Amino acid sequence: xxxxxxxxKRNQKNFAVEYKKIKTQFFQETKDMFICELWPEVIETSxxxxxxxxxxxxxxxxxxxxxxxxxDYFLTVAHRQSRATRSTKLHLKKLPE
Numbered sequence: 001x002x003x004x005x006x007x008x009k010r011n012q013k014n015f016a017v018e019y020k021k022i023k024t025q026f027f028q029e030t031k032d033m034f035i036c037e038l039w040p041e042v043i044e045t046s047x048x049x050x051x052x053x054x055x056x057x058x059x060x061x062x063x064x065x066x067x068x069x070x071x072d073y074f075l076t077v078a079h080r081q082s083r084a085t086r087s088t089k090l091h092l093k094k095l096p097e
């Protein structure tokens with residue numbers, strides 16, 4: 001999410017102030033969040049995704065983690081993540097860029 005917002009900040013100079021507010025709020029709301037561990041299953045799935053799709057390592061780990069946690073939805077603005085996610089059991093919600 002921060003990556004997508006940062007992209008907006010880079011592309012829309014008037015978004016910098018809003019970005020700071022959102023980033024601060026994000027860290028306040030996620031301070032108690034549990035972060036997924038990189039279990040062998042996640043790493044294996046990530047490698048499989050990398051071998052079958054044009055993805056960077058972080059994108060494949062993102063999808064593999066969502067699969068391991070049986071996420072209800074997978075949200076993305078990234079075209080390559082969208083394409084790779086379609087081959088999984090995840091319910092894709094592509095957000096506008």
